[in-house]
Every structure is written in structure tokens, then in C-alpha cells.
Amino acid sequence: MxxxxxxxxxxxxxxxxxxxxxxxxxxxxxxxxxxxxxxxxxxxxxxxxxxxxxxxxxxxxxxxxxxxYNFFSMEPRGKHIVNVCTGTACYVKGAPRLIQQLEEILQIKMGETTEDGLFTLTSVRCVGACSLAPVFVIGEDTYGRIETRDQLIKVLEEYRK
Ligand code: FES
Structure with missing residues (x-):
């Protein structure tokens, strides 16, 4: 926190x-x-x-x-920042849908932090992993081509431990 x-x-x-x-x-x-x-x-x-x-x-x-600069924040941020890439390749390959799923699972909107202070959802420009598009980054970990909502939930669960 x-x-x-x-x-x-x-x-x-x-x-x-x-x-x-x-x-x-x-x-x-x-x-x-x-x-x-x-x-x-x-x-x-x-x-x-x-x-x-x-x-x-x-x-x-x-x-x-x-x-x-969007890496500065005037609001308290969560323990884990979920950065969704909205670069061109990721956008074309489904970043908007990924954002929508993350918003639903975390029950927050882009730019917000979950009530338990664990996750903040933000967007970034190309992180250089376009071949894995759509991509999101949590800390040092980069995730790509996550196909299903269940896979997404599983990834997030790892950070709740
Ligand atoms: S556009 Fe997303 S990693 Fe390059």
C-alpha cells in the first residue's frame, strides 16, 4: 500500500x-x-x-x-501496476478487449486502483514485445497472447498470494 x-x-x-x-x-x-x-x-x-x-x-x-509524464501519479497506486500495452500491434490484436476483461475481473476502470490496494490498471505504449500481442506487464513480468478470461484470472491470482 x-x-x-x-x-x-x-x-x-x-x-x-x-x-x-x-x-x-x-x-x-x-x-x-x-x-x-x-x-x-x-x-x-x-x-x-x-x-x-x-x-x-x-x-x-x-x-x-x-x-x-504518465509514470507519475497523483493518486495512491496499487501494489501491482497492471500496464496494458496500447501500442499499434497490441491495439490491432485485441488490447481493447483485454482492457475490458481486466476491468471486469478487477472491477475497476482504467487508471483506478482496486479497493484492497493490490492492483492499479494503466496503459503503456509499445513495450517491445509486439510478437506476443496483445501484451500486458506486471512489474518485471510480461504476458502475451492470453486467450481466455480464465487464463487472465489465473495470472492475477498469482499476485494475490
Ligand atoms: S505494440 Fe504492444 S508490445 Fe509493441
């Missing part, structure tokens, strides 16, 4: 150290935001404000970067 940033001094301390160590890099912001997301699990407004203050830059600039 994502950590709750409010009143969590230890996490802010950790983030402060990251900012200190990176702020003199040429383009530090993306790297700092990436580490901040690892620390907190996501990038809520208050974390963005903290970074802005520490780096002495407008919070709007941070918000712009966070909303531009």
Missing part, C-alpha cells in the same frame, strides 16, 4: 536528503520526482509543494512535469 505522506516526518526527511543530493544536477526535477514517488508511492499536492519549497521553484512547474 502507498504510504500516507501527511505528518510522516521520516518520509519527508528521506525526501529532503534526496533533494539535497540531486538539486545541483543539470536537470534534477524528474529524478527527484521519481525518487519521491518511490518514497511515498505517489505524488500528492503536498509532496509537490514540499519539493517546490526546497528547490525554490514554483509548484506549477512541478505540477506540469507530474501531469506530463
Amino acid at each position: 502507498a504510504n500516507t505522506p501527511k505528518n510522516n516526518g521520516a518520509l519527508y526527511k528521506q525526501l529532503k536528503k534526496v533533494i539535497e543530493s540531486k538539486k545541483d544536477l543539470r536537470e534534477p526535477l524528474i529524478e527527484i520526482l521519481r525518487e519521491a514517488q518511490e518514497i511515498f508511492g505517489y505524488l500528492p499536492r503536498e509532496v509537490q509543494e514540499f519539493i517546490a519549497e526546497e528547490m525554490k521553484i514554483p509548484v506549477g512547474r512541478i505540477y506540469g512535469v507530474v501531469t506530463f
